[in-house]
Amino acid sequence: MRFENVLADINGFGRFQIMIIAISFLGRFTLPCHFMLNNFIAAVPAHHCDISSLDNGGIFNNLSQAQRLVVSIPVQQDGTPSSCQIFVEPQYHLLLNSSNVTGIPTVLCQNGWVYDNTTFKSTLTSQWDLVCDRRGKNKATATIFFFGVMFGAMSFGSLSDRFGRKIMLLVSYVSGMLFAVASAFSTTYMMFAVLRFFTGFCITGIVIVSAVLSVEWVDIEHRKLVGVLDSLSWTFGNISFPAIAYFVTDWRWLTVSVTSPLVLAIITWRWMPESARWLIANGKLEQAQIYLKKCAKMNQKEDLVHTLDKEILSTIVVTDKKNRTYSYLDLIRTPKMRKLALRTGIVWFCVATAFYGISFNITGFGLNMYLTQFTYGLIELPAKVSVYYLLDKIGRRSTEVGALLLAATCLGINIVIPKDMFVPRTVVAVIGKGFSSASFATVVLYSSELYPTVIRQNGMGYNSFMARFGVAVTPLILLLDEVWKELPQVVFCSVAVLGGIVARTLSETRNRCLPETIEDIEQMW
Numbered sequence: 001m002r003f004e005n006v007l008a009d010i011n012g013f014g015r016f017q018i019m020i021i022a023i024s025f026l027g028r029f030t031l032p033c034h035f036m037l038n039n040f041i042a043a044v045p046a047h048h049c050d051i052s053s054l055d056n057g058g059i060f061n062n063l064s065q066a067q068r069l070v071v072s073i074p075v076q077q078d079g080t081p082s083s084c085q086i087f088v089e090p091q092y093h094l095l096l097n098s099s100n101v102t103g104i105p106t107v108l109c110q111n112g113w114v115y116d117n118t119t120f121k122s123t124l125t126s127q128w129d130l131v132c133d134r135r136g137k138n139k140a141t142a143t144i145f146f147f148g149v150m151f152g153a154m155s156f157g158s159l160s161d162r163f164g165r166k167i168m169l170l171v172s173y174v175s176g177m178l179f180a181v182a183s184a185f186s187t188t189y190m191m192f193a194v195l196r197f198f199t200g201f202c203i204t205g206i207v208i209v210s211a212v213l214s215v216e217w218v219d220i221e222h223r224k225l226v227g228v229l230d231s232l233s234w235t236f237g238n239i240s241f242p243a244i245a246y247f248v249t250d251w252r253w254l255t256v257s258v259t260s261p262l263v264l265a266i267i268t269w270r271w272m273p274e275s276a277r278w279l280i281a282n283g284k285l286e287q288a289q290i291y292l293k294k295c296a297k298m299n300q301k302e303d304l305v306h307t308l309d310k311e312i313l314s315t316i317v318v319t320d321k322k323n324r325t326y327s328y329l330d331l332i333r334t335p336k337m338r339k340l341a342l343r344t345g346i347v348w349f350c351v352a353t354a355f356y357g358i359s360f361n362i363t364g365f366g367l368n369m370y371l372t373q374f375t376y377g378l379i380e381l382p383a384k385v386s387v388y389y390l391l392d393k394i395g396r397r398s399t400e401v402g403a404l405l406l407a408a409t410c411l412g413i414n415i416v417i418p419k420d421m422f423v424p425r426t427v428v429a430v431i432g433k434g435f436s437s438a439s440f441a442t443v444v445l446y447s448s449e450l451y452p453t454v455i456r457q458n459g460m461g462y463n464s465f466m467a468r469f470g471v472a473v474t475p476l477i478l479l480l481d482e483v484w485k486e487l488p489q490v491v492f493c494s495v496a497v498l499g500g501i502v503a504r505t506l507s508e509t510r511n512r513c514l515p516e517t518i519e520d521i522e523q524m525w
Helices: 003-010 015-036 065-072 124-128 132-163 165-183 189-216 220-247 251-259 261-271 276-281 285-298 302-308 335-359 369-378 380-393 396-416 422-450 453-482 487-503 518-524
Strands: 047-049 085-087 106-108 113-115
Touching (some): 065 085, 124 132, 124 189, 132 165, 165 189, 165 261, 189 276, 189 422, 220 251, 220 380, 220 422, 251 261, 335 453, 335 518, 380 396, 396 487
Antiparallel strands (some): 085 106
């Protein structure tokens, strides 16, 4: 007896499953906003050294602001004032010949910076002067957040397999909201960094728990639809986020704004069912019966509830080791599970690194950052609609491999397009974002189908850990542009190619029942 047979009797995709997707949508909306939040709260406004200390009377006091900048701050190649340097003394001769700056001694900014607040009222950068020699701290805020996401994925994956999907989803909702709001009221950089780590740690449970819960409640035919719909909630967040960021220009209130949907998610959580697959796998047959009967009733299949007796349910998950607790060690105990974990881990790392390598570079093409972010989100719609049709036409594996290799192609093309060709570079980047988004949408569904029910959440937690490790190192890879301007793009391109090669070695899951136990994996593949 397979769980898919039970679902077929009570309708594997009816009102009950639609309710699960709708409730998941509310919580998942906030995730892309938080994942992309650093693009805006850590944006670097135009800035120059503070020259107010030079205002000590005499000639300087009688100059206009533009003239004061000319005599105090060296000019960069693009004609703008230097961001980090100031003349040792005012150079009044530059008012007559502003190009004659050879040999004039300069020092690093001595009294802080002045920031242009035209676009942003306040950012982390202007709050704590994260520029020039502190530039690394600015990039580190994203890395710190994703290290939190990385360890949170491992923790929530294990806890969800031990205590259940539903309760851990609530824990993620509540703790993620509390830490996010607290981080918005940080008084020091260190306080913000610590709270941001715990925000990432807690909020990641939402995505890995809700994704698995949705897949475990639907039949084979509709798994791809549910996977794409879950992914589209991410897209909706990505499209909406730049509009929110455009109107909320203070970093503290922007953080609170994108966290607020979690209030609705907490309210609606009471209607979220526990995974019947998980309950059966853990011997909780009576509770599984309750949820399955609710499903049958909501899907108008009440006449078939007689098929849900405990004797039938007890035959769904058959294993030699009853009532045992599974852990991450079970991912490497047996030969085929070891191979599966190694391969999916590499693929998730590569997918996430390529995806966020493009996503974090919204100011690298010389165009409006809000428009670029919006376009990045919008391109995900056709990409994911295409995935929906391709998953059954050519299979999960071919879709994943093709999407990664095409994303790598776009990254490679942008290496050779001249920097001053802003529009072509942006178009290629947007197309690459579409392919990388397609690869991400595919790998979430694909991996949930590859792992057995008894350790599916552990498997997804491990894979999410590998993905977030890739995201955490992405801001550091972007810093490699100081070595060679194109080096970050070369790294991202190479990583995407590696992911495509490894994905080619995975098993196809199209039209297959979900494996229930580790024994299923060892026997089937």
